[in-house]
Amino acid sequence: MSPEIALNRAAGAAPADLLIRGAHLLDPRAGLDEPRDVLIRGGHIAELTLPDTLAPVAGVAELDGTGRHLFPAFVDPHVHLRTPGQEYKETLESGTAAAAAGGFCQVIAMPNTDPVVDEVSVLRSLVDAARRQARVPTGFLAAITVGLRGEVLTEMAALRDAGALGFTDDGKPVVSAGVLRKALQYQRLCGGVVALHEEDPALSGAGVMHEGAVSARLGLAGIPSLSESTMVARDAALARYEDARVHFQHLSCVESVEALAAARAAGARVSGETTPHHLTLTDELVRTLDSRFKMNPPLRSEEDRRALIEALRTGVIECIATDHAPHARHEKEVPFEQAPMGTIGLETAFPALFTELVMPGMLELEVVIERMTAGGALYGLPIPRIAPGEPANLVLVDLEASFEAGADGYVSRSANCCFHGRRLFGRVQLTVADGAVAFGREALSQQPLSVR
């Protein structure tokens, strides 16, 4: 099946005609790292030329990108759009608008909605709704098991035919190795990557944060790292035995990185993602008992954070996913133990990584760009590239512009952001997704841009 069907294009978006002059292009895969003028015609990249060599084109808006950077737009393989069922937290429209504001040109939504995306009818209605409401192309994963209960497989083949990019019970682990094994066997029929939220509930129990010195101090029940890593090791062994394609979601700790590297070295077809918050924050922040810092998997130790950064650099972990998880204010304004797990992340992903990792010299900008654009490829989607003839998937960023996260509110319907109040550099100015302008910051509005 073609990814174009599955990845439902943002509806009705007018193909852009736009000339961006003088921005510094950085596309590590295309070997681009220099100032260029970029001409977009009919939503496709028409020309890349040396600055100021292109004459104005009739009917094409111009944008001065001098002093700014132009990257291939980002892809987020892991967001919660809360639709259907929890539209008070997020909708297809608000979630994908937040994605566009964060520089993303594609997002992939998780199926732990209400009802769960475990039936063709639910998936079809979502795909239809996204066609009308989504600001950027949006793909969907379907559940591995009915109701995310970990017992009975969904109609995986029918769901694939209806456009599911892959399968996950995200939010919950597939506790039974026997059930997961059947899903991996069934993958031979229907295809589709099986993505896994790894957690052994017997070890994580009633835990609400990373188990360590901070949880001991606060008297909060801990989630040990090995509740994740032992499941990564188990499921990597299953993947290898069944020669299945498995993706590990939101990896958070050094032990998981080691298990993933070992499995891959042994020949397992496995991949992994990690999140901006696990790459930049640690459990020390939980000392505040601020529920913004409560997520699953939890923020872990500095040692874990360093291991994740290194794994990203070496490619053991190949992509960054936000795990954008909106919750309403009244749900999060409760004592830490009672608060739901999750942080929003689409609008702060790049600025947080740039500010906390690139600026201090812990990770190269090129690596961040590569890992932030790789998340769709694992589900069979094309990687955004800056090259003539390609659909325009671009993000214009001002690396020197800073802002206080959340000071002007969020585009997302929810405000539970773990970076709230931080001064972040690397502000997104413009996002072109699948050839259409999906986001333009106010400063650009004097330009004759049509922003949907």
Place this chain on the structure above:
Amino acid sequence: MNHLISIEDLDRAAIERILDRAESFAEIAGREIKKVPALRGRTVVNLFYESSTRTSSSFELAAKRLSADVVSVRSTGSSVEKGESLRDTVQTLSAYEPAAIVIRSPHAGAARLLAGWTDASVVNAGDGKHEHPTQALLDVFTLRRRLGRLDGASIWIVGDVLHSRVARSNILAFQRMGAKVTVCGPPTLLPRGIEALGCAATPTLERLGEADVVYVLRMQRERMQEAFIPSLREYAERYQIGVGRLRTGQLLMHPGPVNRGVELSADAIDSPVSLIGEQVRAGVAVRMAVLYELLVGAAAPAVAA
């Protein structure tokens, strides 16, 4: 100081100032009229989301002896039972313009959240398994009276440390006063990483003789269902403190309520080395001093009663 959320809010000088004031309040308790006008016309709200006997009654008595108007709200029989959120409850109670809100909650961080929502001074009367700072203060008060000073004393905290807010506040408070703390209990009930608080940890009572003070924690029977220990019988056999396990000169403490025959034997509870009764008596004076410190201020002269 506006709030008392954690022992971390107090340095040694602040602890000593509060305890000195508690001494003068304790003296008032010996009078026929046990009341001073310090908080006359001011309101103290006690908000208890968990059952409590000694903490709630001693806070109530403390506020009354300072002449405050006292409102006590318990989760049962109140709008909390009808599903009102903590924030909404606090906003409602704030309409009475209380000078202080005393909160007991089953959840860590509840007192700190409250402090962000109200103009009143907030006193943490126990939040989840996190902290119980006034218990720690009254324990230090009791020990200071007996020992003069805690500097260099070896204090063993024995039992279910994992689920104990008292243990966390007391480790911090005892250390702040110069004592050396060792926690001891079944390995399943000692939190991983507890040594980061500066205490030693051991799974056996073998070296209990080193202790000057043996502080025994309540063993919560409900923990049995979660299988943290194989049986109360085995627990009692290994960890119960009886007179036979104490050497001469050791002092015995317990925050109450006691499970007789589980963590403590009956002979120990009633023995002369037990400070349990003194701990309870200290509760009112120390909580008076805490309310006074927050509402009248550190700068005020020692109580002119």
